[in-house]
Amino acid sequence: MVPGVFLKILLWFWTSLVLVALALELAITATTTPVEVRVSRFSESVLTSHAHEAVAILDRGGPRKLARFLDELERTTRIHAVLLDPDGYDVSGRTVPPKPVAMVAARALASGQTEMEADGHTAVKARAVAVSGERRYVLVAAVPIGLMRLLHDGLYAQGLRLLAVLLTAAAACYGLARYVVRPLATLRAATRALAKGDLSVRVGSTMGRRTDEFMELGRDFDRMAERLDALVTAERRLLRDISHELRSPLARLNVALGLARQQGSEDQAVLDRIEREAERLNALIAQLLMLAWLESGTAAPARKPVDLADIVREVAEDAAFEAKSRGREVDIAETCDAVVLGDPELLHSAVENVVRNAVRHTREGTVVAVGMRHDAHAVPARIRIWVRDHGGGVPDAALPYIFQPFYRVGDARDRGTGGVGLGLTIVHRTIQLHGGTVSAVNAPGGGLLVELGLPG
Numbered sequence: 001m002v003p004g005v006f007l008k009i010l011l012w013f014w015t016s017l018v019l020v021a022l023a024l025e026l027a028i029t030a031t032t033t034p035v036e037v038r039v040s041r042f043s044e045s046v047l048t049s050h051a052h053e054a055v056a057i058l059d060r061g062g063p064r065k066l067a068r069f070l071d072e073l074e075r076t077t078r079i080h081a082v083l084l085d086p087d088g089y090d091v092s093g094r095t096v097p098p099k100p101v102a103m104v105a106a107r108a109l110a111s112g113q114t115e116m117e118a119d120g121h122t123a124v125k126a127r128a129v130a131v132s133g134e135r136r137y138v139l140v141a142a143v144p145i146g147l148m149r150l151l152h153d154g155l156y157a158q159g160l161r162l163l164a165v166l167l168t169a170a171a172a173c174y175g176l177a178r179y180v181v182r183p184l185a186t187l188r189a190a191t192r193a194l195a196k197g198d199l200s201v202r203v204g205s206t207m208g209r210r211t212d213e214f215m216e217l218g219r220d221f222d223r224m225a226e227r228l229d230a231l232v233t234a235e236r237r238l239l240r241d242i243s244h245e246l247r248s249p250l251a252r253l254n255v256a257l258g259l260a261r262q263q264g265s266e267d268q269a270v271l272d273r274i275e276r277e278a279e280r281l282n283a284l285i286a287q288l289l290m291l292a293w294l295e296s297g298t299a300a301p302a303r304k305p306v307d308l309a310d311i312v313r314e315v316a317e318d319a320a321f322e323a324k325s326r327g328r329e330v331d332i333a334e335t336c337d338a339v340v341l342g343d344p345e346l347l348h349s350a351v352e353n354v355v356r357n358a359v360r361h362t363r364e365g366t367v368v369a370v371g372m373r374h375d376a377h378a379v380p381a382r383i384r385i386w387v388r389d390h391g392g393g394v395p396d397a398a399l400p401y402i403f404q405p406f407y408r409v410g411d412a413r414d415r416g417t418g419g420v421g422l423g424l425t426i427v428h429r430t431i432q433l434h435g436g437t438v439s440a441v442n443a444p445g446g447g448l449l450v451e452l453g454l455p456g
């Protein structure tokens with residue numbers, strides 16, 4: 001069985017608490033040993049070896065060599081030392097450490113042990129050295145103990161203990177947090193990518209060599225993504241294949257229609273009707289193929305500089321012409337200079353789709369307003385193209401669906417107002433492929449307000 005996250009977290013917490021307790025214990029022990037004890041432990045063997053070395057140097061090189069050796073010792077270890085003879089006279093010619101030197105030296109000569117006298121800042125230690133069985137010299141050294149006292153004193157010691165606990169706990173918690181958060185971050189990034197439409201995303205390889213619930217979750221995610229990928233791909237292929245398959249019988253139908261007309265068939269009205277239906281079918285298939293291409297995941301719109309103001313003006317002029325014959329108007333309410341990178345035909349048809357919808361739905365005698373402007377607050381820069389009509393709008397509950405394929409609001413379907421419900425889907429997908437967004441809201445005072453936002 002794989003050791004689960006539960007067990008790992010349990011063990012982790014337990015180990016952390018034990019570590020923190022240990023750190024505290026050590027810190028307390030380290031900071032509560034009396035300073036004298038630590039100072040004597042600190043330099044016992046060091047002092048003995050220095051004492052023997054000093055006597056050996058004196059023997060070989062005389063007082064001058066010894067003085068040089070002791071100077072060097074002070075420079076490297078901050079221990080100020082002198083070598084005294086049994087009468088208390090300095091052999092090396094260095095300044096004798098003040099105060100209790102004579103006393104400590106005498107004690108060391110008498111006992112043969114290391115003797116010490118300490119005040120708040122310095123410990124004076126003395127070590128006698130025997131030459132051929134006779135205690136002839138004594139090395140007296142002043143060792144600074146400021147730092148050790150610091151460790152022992154109340155407030156500093158408390159701070160130090162606290163720091164030890166905090167650091168140990170922080171290290172343990174950091175490890176735990178990383179252990180839990182890392183796989184979650186990977187999964188979150190993958191989920192977001194999937195939600196954005198990247199169906200090829202998988203987490204398997206990024207989960208490392210884990211053997212726990214996170215790994216299982218990662219594997220489940222991959223399975224889900226794989227299934228989604230397969231389903232969506234199949235759906236797209238179906239849409240594309242159906243559209244292609246419909247094309248050939250439609251082409252044959254048109255040929256048959258042409259033949260029937262040539263042979264002077266009597267019922268021209270029926271033939272006209274058949275022709276109209278064939279045209280609608282043709283338009284529908286063209287739209288379906290377009291959508292299948294946009295949805296294929298391989299569609300890469302051109303990236304040419306496109307003047308949006310030109311597109312808006314052209315679309316508005318064309319639509320105004322058509323609207324006029326039906327007692328409606330199209331008006332450009334505001335415009336600006338805006339060049340974006342994209343596919344001019346796709347962008348033209350997107351704007352046209354929205355404006356045509358508006359002309360179709362606006363009430364007789366009203367004006368469809370079209371405008372474009374730079375979004376002042378957007379970072380990075382955005383351009384908004386908006387279209388507002390004065391029709392019945394779309395029920396709020398239906399607003400999220402109007403960009404879905406074949407979705408038409410109830411009465412639009414009943415009244416047979418033309419379209420099949422693919423226009424806005426194509427608009428949405430086109431703008432998405434250009435890195436933009438589309439939104440629709442019911443404008444205050446009635447009518448639909450559709451906005452296309454493009455980066456630029």
Ligand SMILES: Nc1ncnc2c1ncn2[C@@H]1O[C@H](COP(=O)(O)OP(=O)(O)OP(=O)(O)O)[C@@H](O)[C@H]1O
Nearest residue numbers: 357358361393402408409412419420421422423424
């Ligand atoms: N300006 C509008 N006012 C009211 N309803 C609208 C407006 N624009 C779109 N709709 C609603 O949204 C539905 C979907 O619009 P869409 O453009 O996708 O399809 P369509 O216009 O019906 O058909 P197509 O565009 O494929 O010819 C429409 O059927 C209509 O119900």
Ligand SMILES: [Mg+2]
Nearest residue numbers: 357419423424
């Ligand atoms: Mg439409």
